[in-house]
Amino acid sequence: MSLLPAEFADLEPFAAKWCVDTEDERFAVRMASSMEEIQAFYDAFEPRAETAVAHCDRYTLDDLPEDGANLLRLLCALVQASFPVECWRQVKVPDTGAAAVDCIVQPAL
Amino acid sequence: MASSGTIQLIYLQDCQSRQSSRKEVMARLPKPAEGSWTEHYGLGTAPVSYEGTTSPEYYEVEREAVFRRSWLHVGRVEQVDRTGAYFTKEIAVLGTSIVVVRDADGKVRAFHNICRHRGNKLVWTDFPSEETAGVCRQFTCKYHAWRYNLDGSLNFVQQEGEFFDLDKGAFGLVPVHCDVWQGFIFVNFADEPEQPLHEYLGPMLGALDGYPFERMTERRVYRTEIKANWKLFVDAAQEFYHAPVLHLKQNPPALALPMQDNGFEAPYYQIDGPHRVVSTNGIRAWDLPEDKRKRMDTITRSGLFGAWDAPDLGIEKMPAGINPGGCEPWGMDSFQVYPNFLLGIWSQNWVMSYTYWPTGFNSHVFEGTLHFIPAKTPGEYLAHEMAGVAFKEYLLQDANTLEATQMMLESGVVNRFPIGDQEVLCRALIEETDRWIADYKEKKGIS
Numbered sequence: 001m002s003l004l005p006a007e008f009a010d011l012e013p014f015a016a017k018w019c020v021d022t023e024d025e026r027f028a029v030r031m032a033s034s035m036e037e038i039q040a041f042y043d044a045f046e047p048r049a050e051t052a053v054a055h056c057d058r059y060t061l062d063d064l065p066e067d068g069a070n071l072l073r074l075l076c077a078l079v080q081a082s083f084p085v086e087c088w089r090q091v092k093v094p095d096t097g098a099a100a101v102d103c104i105v106q107p108a109l
Numbered sequence: 110m111a112s113s114g115t116i117q118l119i120y121l122q123d124c125q126s127r128q129s130s131r132k133e134v135m136a137r138l139p140k141p142a143e144g145s146w147t148e149h150y151g152l153g154t155a156p157v158s159y160e161g162t163t164s165p166e167y168y169e170v171e172r173e174a175v176f177r178r179s180w181l182h183v184g185r186v187e188q189v190d191r192t193g194a195y196f197t198k199e200i201a202v203l204g205t206s207i208v209v210v211r212d213a214d215g216k217v218r219a220f221h222n223i224c225r226h227r228g229n230k231l232v233w234t235d236f237p238s239e240e241t242a243g244v245c246r247q248f249t250c251k252y253h254a255w256r257y258n259l260d261g262s263l264n265f266v267q268q269e270g271e272f273f274d275l276d277k278g279a280f281g282l283v284p285v286h287c288d289v290w291q292g293f294i295f296v297n298f299a300d301e302p303e304q305p306l307h308e309y310l311g312p313m314l315g316a317l318d319g320y321p322f323e324r325m326t327e328r329r330v331y332r333t334e335i336k337a338n339w340k341l342f343v344d345a346a347q348e349f350y351h352a353p354v355l356h357l358k359q360n361p362p363a364l365a366l367p368m369q370d371n372g373f374e375a376p377y378y379q380i381d382g383p384h385r386v387v388s389t390n391g392i393r394a395w396d397l398p399e400d401k402r403k404r405m406d407t408i409t410r411s412g413l414f415g416a417w418d419a420p421d422l423g424i425e426k427m428p429a430g431i432n433p434g435g436c437e438p439w440g441m442d443s444f445q446v447y448p449n450f451l452l453g454i455w456s457q458n459w460v461m462s463y464t465y466w467p468t469g470f471n472s473h474v475f476e477g478t479l480h481f482i483p484a485k486t487p488g489e490y491l492a493h494e495m496a497g498v499a500f501k502e503y504l505l506q507d508a509n510t511l512e513a514t515q516m517m518l519e520s521g522v523v524n525r526f527p528i529g530d531q532e533v534l535c536r537a538l539i540e541e542t543d544r545w546i547a548d549y550k551e552k553k554g555i556s
């Protein structure tokens with residue numbers, strides 16, 4: 001069963017992994033991924049990200065259909081992937097050792 | 110934290126005077142007539158001691174001298190938005206837990222979270238040491254079912270006839286002084302607070318009245334335990350001198366390189382009683398050339414400084430206390446409410462608040478909340494996600510650095526540290542806390 005709108009069908013393999021509900025879960029997926037996996041996701045989605053935002057923005061948050069909500073979750077996951085790719089050249093924030101920050105409240109998606 | 114001012118200054122500098130040597134770019138912004146912010150506010154200029162972050166004895170006095178005598182921010186009114194809505198808050202620094210609740214008359218009250226019968230923690234779920242929240246008609250102790258009204262009065266004792274001369278009116282919950290400013294709930298653990306809340310906050314913070322905090326009901330809350338004294342984290346958020354160093358790589362190389370050369374200057378500092386503010390210059394990220402922006406910032410139209418498309422605040426005029434230095438372009442104000450509350454107000458029309466709750470002389474719990482006017486569109490949601498994730502990346506960098514600082518301060522190898530003018534608020538915090546302790550000792554007759 002497909003998660004994403006039809007025009008983003010090529011991203012389905014990434015959606016199966018990255019479409020999770022919360023910021024902490026997206027961070028966990030990032031931490032459990034290799035740099036190669038993160039780079040592959042970023043390279044596949046980044047060129048189409050603006051089109052994806054425009055697709056989601058045809059709706060309000062309240063009437064966003066489930067496949068649109070998944071596309072938004074995938075965009076939020078791209079935010080997670082962007083820091084390793086654009087800033088750190090590694091999965092974790094450098095020099096952060098065992099430091100952990102929990103996002104304990106966030107608006108539902 | 111990085112500041113928008115950092116980038117704006119660097120960008121302007123980079124564009125306007127590429128030939129400048131490193132020496133020539135110092136002090137680009139005006140200073141007060143005294144020559145420095147530090148001297149302007151009558152602070153010392155000598156190297157300082159950080160004993161206040163490494164001494165268990167200092168911490169023991171600080172608990173009573175500072176935390177039992179000041180107004181402490183514990184939550185927002187939106188967390189108790191109806192009759193019977195409550196949350197608990199662990200106050201390790203004073204060895205207690207409180208429950209904050211909205212009573213039947215709409216008043217927000219706070220009580221020590223202890224049953225008057227035999228001392229059980231009154232409100233908790235699953236784990237006694239964890240915070241909880243909910244809605245109830247009355248509080249019922251899990252142990253022997255003594256019940257308390259939302260105003261704290263004891264209304265039911267199981268098998269009351271078994272007790273001896275029990276006056277229920279004398280066994281209500283133990284109240285904690287509680288008041289609200291602009292929707293921020295504060296408590297005070299003194300027997301009698303030395304000042305009411307509004308007087309304590311003073312004119313600088315009072316001038317924020319009217320800012321629409323109550324509209325910013327979309328909250329993202331981040332929590333972490335940090336192995337460093339609470340004041341070290343206050344310091345990390347009241348100076349931006351570290352921003353172009355510790356956080357440099359969060360910027361594209363085209364922006365990072367001039368940042369590294371130029372450092373940081375804030376255009377405005379103010380100290381008002383125990384409270385402080387630093388303001389930064391603003392940035393119009395969307396006006397920067399592509400190579401000076403992160404690609405994901407462009408995609409989300411957002412970043413650490415918030416959504417590029419600022420929401421309408423719905424007020425006719427900004428309160429006078431916002432951007433008190435009249436900085437133009439203005440980035441944000443970082444208000445430090447003594448002792449452990451930061452209120453950051455951004456020109457992109459959102460707010461961040463931090464609290465630092467000590468759990469020992471070298472540890473504390475940090476909670477950072479991002480407050481947004483609720484997103485209505487997926488694009489707005491994504492912009493808030495970007496701001497939140499960027500915030501967390503910075504926070505992770507700060508958290509570990511604080512631990513590294515604490516470790517070596519505790520070595521005691523060095524005990525005099527030079528503090529620059531861009532760290533004026535760090536120096537003010539040390540002097541202020543020393544004053545509270547001296548004042549407390551004098552009142553208590555302790556030498």
